[in-house]
Amino acid sequence: MAAKAGARPIPNQEPGASSRSPTRMQGPKGLGQLPLLSQAIAESWMESGAAGTRTGAHMRCRHCWWWLYALCHSTSPMRVADGVGGWRDYGVDPSQFSGTLMRTCERLVKEGRFVPSNPIGILTASYCELLQNKVPLLGSSTACIVVLDRTSHRLHTANLGDSGFLVVRGGEVVHRSDEQQHYFNTPFQLSIAPPEAEGVVLSDSPDAADSTSFDVQLGDIILTATDGLFDNMPDYMILQELKKLKNSNYESIQQTARSIAEQAHELAYDPNYMSPFAQFACDNGLNVRGGKPDDITVLLSIVAEYTD
Numbered sequence: 001m002a003a004k005a006g007a008r009p010i011p012n013q014e015p016g017a018s019s020r021s022p023t024r025m026q027g028p029k030g031l032g033q034l035p036l037l038s039q040a041i042a043e044s045w046m047e048s049g050a051a052g053t054r055t056g057a058h059m060r061c062r063h064c065w066w067w068l069y070a071l072c073h074s075t076s077p078m079r080v081a082d083g084v085g086g087w088r089d090y091g092v093d094p095s096q097f098s099g100t101l102m103r104t105c106e107r108l109v110k111e112g113r114f115v116p117s118n119p120i121g122i123l124t125a126s127y128c129e130l131l132q133n134k135v136p137l138l139g140s141s142t143a144c145i146v147v148l149d150r151t152s153h154r155l156h157t158a159n160l161g162d163s164g165f166l167v168v169r170g171g172e173v174v175h176r177s178d179e180q181q182h183y184f185n186t187p188f189q190l191s192i193a194p195p196e197a198e199g200v201v202l203s204d205s206p207d208a209a210d211s212t213s214f215d216v217q218l219g220d221i222i223l224t225a226t227d228g229l230f231d232n233m234p235d236y237m238i239l240q241e242l243k244k245l246k247n248s249n250y251e252s253i254q255q256t257a258r259s260i261a262e263q264a265h266e267l268a269y270d271p272n273y274m275s276p277f278a279q280f281a282c283d284n285g286l287n288v289r290g291g292k293p294d295d296i297t298v299l300l301s302i303v304a305e306y307t308d
Contacts, residue, residue: 075116076148077109080163080297082226084140084189097130097139097192104129105145117213119145119158124206127190140191140203144177146224148216148303155216160209161187162227166235168242169220173235178210179227184284187227220303221245223260228296231277232264248302257300268293 081102083094104126108114114122123143130137142161149156157165157177164177180188182202191203216222221242229238238260245256267273268291281288 075114075150076301077105077114077116077119077122077145078147078222078224078299078301079105079143079145080224080226080299081141081143082161082163082228082295082297084142084191085295087139090138092138094139094141097137098141098143100130100137101126101141101143101190116147116149117154117156119147119156120206120209120211123158123160123190123209127206130192136192136194138192138194140189140201142187142189142227143209144224146222148222153215153217154213155222156211156213158206158209158211160204160206161189162230163225164227164230165222165224166238167214167216167220167222168239169217171239171243173239174220175212175214176235177212179230180208180210184281184286216303218303218305222301222303224299224301226295226297228268228292228294229260229264229298231292231294232267232275232296233260234276237263245302248304253300253302257298260300261296261298264296264298267291268296 079102081098083096083098085094087094087097105122108122108125113125123145142163144159144161144163144165145157146165147156148154155167155175159165159177160180162179162181164179165175166173166177167175182188186202188204188208189202190206191201193201193203223238223242241256241260241263244259245252267275271290273291274289275291277292278288278290
């Protein structure tokens with residue numbers, strides 16, 4: 001058994017209460033040598049992708065959005081946002097909130113309203129714009145932002161909820177995001193609720209995002225993904241797939257990213273597989289087994305040398 005797919009906009013509850021019922025889920029250099037992110041994406045629902053430093057590349061994966069933008073020769077921001085699927089029960093398209101949040105981030109970065117070392121700042125500014133819309137955009141979303149400052153060789157991150165990132169070096173995970181949950185299956189999330197539900201629907205501040213900064217090295221692999229990956233594949237499985245990545249060209253990165261997403265998708269529908277999500281559920285007193293069908297988005301990047 002596995003819990004119902006998709007987080008829900010839920011009333012505040014006591015810890016230990018579950019926001020989803022425990023039922024079987026239904027599917028879904030001009031400046032010298034600077035580091036460059038060689039990038040590719042893969043997800044389990046569509047047959048398209050983007051690589052390198054293509055400007056403003058984005059793609060919808062049901063209610064997940066990712067966005068990649070190379071800002072001149074100085075920074076490379078990457079983000080994923082996962083809309084809360086439970087809003088469908090209220091006639092709201094979950095992708096609208098996460099997609100608008102990411103498009104707003106993109107516009108603010110293009111306008112120069114962005115400090116690489118403060119990814120929470122761009123998330124806050126984008127969310128505030130949504131709040132100020134004359135016509136409220138209802139919904140909720142988790143968000144993960146990863147920014148490479150190519151002049152300082154540092155990675156700045158902000159993660160709110162249960163999407164996240166891994167940094168892999170020499171076949172080992174050297175940095176990873178911390179998943180943020182209020183209690184089982186209830187991630188931190190940005191929300192906009194109708195007036196009658198304000199104070200009832202769970203909503204977190206962007207300032208609640210976990211923020212880190214650290215140095216990166218040439219050859220570091222940065223994987224950013226929605227919880228659909230991490231709920232179905234433990235780190236050791238992800239590392240096994242990353243070992244197949246032999247170089248930093250687009251084709252190799254794309255093939256590896258797609259392989260990871262496809263394996264996670266297959267495991268999500270295995271009723272006998274003890275997934276990380278099922279194990280977490282058991283740790284919380286639920287009799288759950290199987291994968292967790294969910295939208296899966298994977299953004300894979302490698303820190304390489306920029307020699308143009």
